[in-house]
Amino acid sequence: MVRQREFDVDQALEDAMHIFWSKGYEATSLSDLTAGMGIQRPSIYSAFGDKKELFEAALRKYTAAHAAQARSVLLHGESVKEAFKRYFEGIVEESYADPQNRGCFCINTMVEMAPHDEKFEILTREHEMYLAAIFQEAIERGLRSGELHTGVDAKSLAQTLVVSLIGLTVMMKARPERSFVDHSVEVILTLIQ
Amino acid sequence: MVRQREFDVDQALEDAMHIFWSKGYEATSLSDLTAGMGIQRPSIYSAFGDKKELFEAALRKYTAAHAAQARSVLLHGESVKEAFKRYFEGIVEESYADPQNRGCFCINTMVEMAPHDEKFEILTREHEMYLAAIFQEAIERGLRSGELHTGVDAKSLAQTLVVSLIGLTVMMKARPERSFVDHSVEVILTLIQ
DNA sequence: ATCATTGTGTACCGATTGGTATGTTATGAT
DNA sequence: ATCATAACATACCAATCGGTACACAATGAT
Numbered sequence: 001m002v003r004q005r006e007f008d009v010d011q012a013l014e015d016a017m018h019i020f021w022s023k024g025y026e027a028t029s030l031s032d033l034t035a036g037m038g039i040q041r042p043s044i045y046s047a048f049g050d051k052k053e054l055f056e057a058a059l060r061k062y063t064a065a066h067a068a069q070a071r072s073v074l075l076h077g078e079s080v081k082e083a084f085k086r087y088f089e090g091i092v093e094e095s096y097a098d099p100q101n102r103g104c105f106c107i108n109t110m111v112e113m114a115p116h117d118e119k120f121e122i123l124t125r126e127h128e129m130y131l132a133a134i135f136q137e138a139i140e141r142g143l144r145s146g147e148l149h150t151g152v153d154a155k156s157l158a159q160t161l162v163v164s165l166i167g168l169t170v171m172m173k174a175r176p177e178r179s180f181v182d183h184s185v186e187v188i189l190t191l192i193q
Numbered sequence: 194m195v196r197q198r199e200f201d202v203d204q205a206l207e208d209a210m211h212i213f214w215s216k217g218y219e220a221t222s223l224s225d226l227t228a229g230m231g232i233q234r235p236s237i238y239s240a241f242g243d244k245k246e247l248f249e250a251a252l253r254k255y256t257a258a259h260a261a262q263a264r265s266v267l268l269h270g271e272s273v274k275e276a277f278k279r280y281f282e283g284i285v286e287e288s289y290a291d292p293q294n295r296g297c298f299c300i301n302t303m304v305e306m307a308p309h310d311e312k313f314e315i316l317t318r319e320h321e322m323y324l325a326a327i328f329q330e331a332i333e334r335g336l337r338s339g340e341l342h343t344g345v346d347a348k349s350l351a352q353t354l355v356v357s358l359i360g361l362t363v364m365m366k367a368r369p370e371r372s373f374v375d376h377s378v379e380v381i382l383t384l385i386q
Numbered sequence: 387a388t389c390a391t392t393g394t395g396t397a398c399c400g401a402t403t404g405g406t407a408t409g410t411t412a413t414g415a416t
Numbered sequence: 417a418t419c420a421t422a423a424c425a426t427a428c429c430a431a432t433c434g435g436t437a438c439a440c441a442a443t444g445a446t
Contacts, residue, residue, distance in 0.1 A: 002412080002413050002414065002420080002421040002423080003411075003413045003421075003422050003423050003424080004413070004422090004423080005423070006412095006423075006424075022308075024305060026217070026219040027219045029402075029404080030403075030404055031403090039424095040423095040425060040426085041404090041405075041406085041425095042405095042406075042407095042423080043424075043425095045405075045406080046423075050404080051404065051405090100308065101307070101308035103304065103308070107304070107363060110363060110364075111296065111300070111301055111366060112305060114294070115294035115295065115296070115366055116216075121368055124367045125367035125368065125369055128364065128367060128369070129369070132373075151383075152383070155376075156376040156377070156379070156380050159373050159376060159380075160380040160381060163357060163361055163364050163381075164353075164356060164357055164360050164381075165360070166360035166364055167356035167357050167359035167360025167361070168356055168360070170303060170304060170359050170360070171303075171356050171359055173304060173307045173308055173314075174303050174307045174314055174317045174318035175307070175314055176318055176321070180325075180352050183349035184352050184353045184356045186345075186349070187345055187349050187352075187353040187384065188353060188356075188357075190345070190384075191380065191384070195390080195391040195393080195442075195444065196391075196393045196441075196442040196443045196444090197392090197442085198392095198393065199394075199442095222432075222433065223433075223434055223435080224432085232394090233396085234395095234434090234436085235393080235394070235395080235437095236393070236394070236395095238436080239392085243435075387446100388445105388446085389445090389446085390443105390444100390445090390446105391442100391445105392441100392442090392443085393440105393441085393442080393443095394439105394440080395438105395440085395441100396437105396439090396440100397437090397439105398435105398436085398438095399434105399435080399436075400433105400434105400435100401432105401433080402431105402432085402433065402434100403430105403431080403432065403433070404431090404432100405429080406427100406429075407426105407429090408426085408427085409424100409425095410423105410425085410426100411422100411424070412424085413420105413422085414420100415419090415420090415421105416418085416419085
């Protein structure tokens with residue numbers, strides 16, 4: 001081979017992910033990216049393709065990590081109720097602790113890109129579907145163990161919890177009083193019985 | 194006075210609202226606006242100020258109409274449960290019928306602008322709070338009439354319904370199967386007892 | 387009829403956009 | 417040591433961005 005790369009591709013992608021996450025696609029310029037990633041434009045184009053391909057790679061990296069975190073919280077431990085409580089409250093905590101108030105990269109993309117770009121409509125929808133599948137698996141575990149005995153079917157309940165989580169995440173971007181969010185989490189969790 | 198305006202200011206603002214609603218702030222150019230509003234740039238600047246001021250005026254027009262619609266559906270008629278059902282299902286219907294898939298202008302703005310612009314953080318938060326107040330009023334009406342006897346307090350329930358509605362609206366931007374959304378609405382409405 | 391005032395259309399401004407051509411430097415195979 | 421290859425930095429490209437200067441047209445008061 002020939003001259004080797006002087007930058008870490010995965011680290012650069014991680015940097016790009018944080019920039020796109022906090023500013024969105026349109027508001028992020030190539031100059032923002034070169035500055036934040038610490039590399040020049042031709043390096044970006046040779047390693048990742050154009051701006052939109054880089055964005056897609058960054059989003060895929062995010063959703064993979066995000067789904068892994070959901071799995072690790074919801075598919076382990078004894079109590080399913082406790083797991084959901086920890087998961088929802090963890091997301092609330094993270095959101096209020098983020099000074100940049102970025103919310104969820106996937107949700108941001110759903111709002112900004114999905115209506116105009118089918119690729120991102122599909123990509124974001126499939127991530128939320130996967131999240132719903134994880135939720136459903138956790139609920140069914142609770143049903144089998146006898147911890148839960150819910151009236152509605154596990155799938156509908158899981159989807160509703162995903163919807164509620166999306167709503168919480170978006171609402172927190174407007175920085176409502178903490179009690180607003182905390183009370184909502186309490187009420188949402190009453191769905192899991 | 195002197196020469197009079199040749200365009201209808203309110204109609205131009207309505208046009209601008211639809212453009213910003215479907216494309217967002219960053220992705221909308223002055224050329225998009227002049228083309229869609231049917232007037233030239235200097236006319237925009239003299240009538241509305243700069244791009245961001247026009248955006249704010251458009252958003253205020255939207256939220257006023259949006260809140261009025263919520264009031265008209267939720268604060269009249271006999272059954273509160275039926276009113277919420279009609280309200281939620283109406284929003285689902287509207288969303289799936291919109292070929293542009295614009296969702297809610299206020300929610301779009303919450304995601305795109307609120308984290309970076311305090312003015313829009315406040316503006317969007319206050320609209321959602323106002324919506325929650327309308328919801329709460331409807332719930333309290335149902336409690337007084339004896340139609341409802343909910344375990345949780347009306348305020349928390351109202352806030353949770355707002356959160357759920359935001360989640361639904363955002364989720365629909367990724368065009369999930371209709372049954373996903375319909376089942377979620379059913380489950381969400383079970384909170385109102 | 388004249389004049390001050392203000393809306394309209396054109397044409398332009400500097401700055402920034404996403405993207406690339408180019409010359410140079412580093413590397414491994416031969 | 418030579419050479420093909422590819423990453424590097426610089427400098428550039430046309431196009432578009434938000435915003436405005438300016439000349440002209442229309443209006444009502446005098």
